[in-house]
Amino acid sequence: MFSRTKTRTVHFDAPFTLTGLEGVHPPGDYQVQDDEEQITGISWLAYRRVATMIEVVAGQKKSLIHIDPLELDTALDMDRSLSGQKNLNTTH
Template identity: 80%
Template sequence: MFTRTKTRTVHFDAPFTLKGLDGPHPAGDYQVQDDEEQITGISWLAYRRVATAIEVVAGKTTSLIDINPSELDAALEMDRALSGQESPNKTH
């Protein structure tokens, strides 16, 4: 089965927490990786997300921590609400 990894940058204006992370993390930009696998048996090319991880830096160590993508979306929405920003288009 064919898999691919898509990388994106998310931004938090305020400190945030997610399950799987040790305590709150500071505001800033974070790299998020979405692993997707190809769906077979259909007549068009399609993928489904099978894992999401966020890159966190602690001192000189960088780690990829598995997270729930729905929880990340909720944390980003809360961050935007707290900073008074409008939500971007939610089409995925």
């Protein structure tokens, strides 16, 4: 079975937390890795996500922490919503 890892950058404008991460993390850019495996037995090339990890830095140590991709999407949506409200309040 063939597998691949896709890397993307996500951005938080506000402090956030996710299950599996210790404490609250500061705003900024974070690298997220999605591990995918090829789905076999179908007539086209397709993959399914099997793991999602976020890279966090603590001091000089970088760690990849397994996270729930749906929880990450929810946290990003909430962050965008809060950022939008903050921008509305400052543009009067």
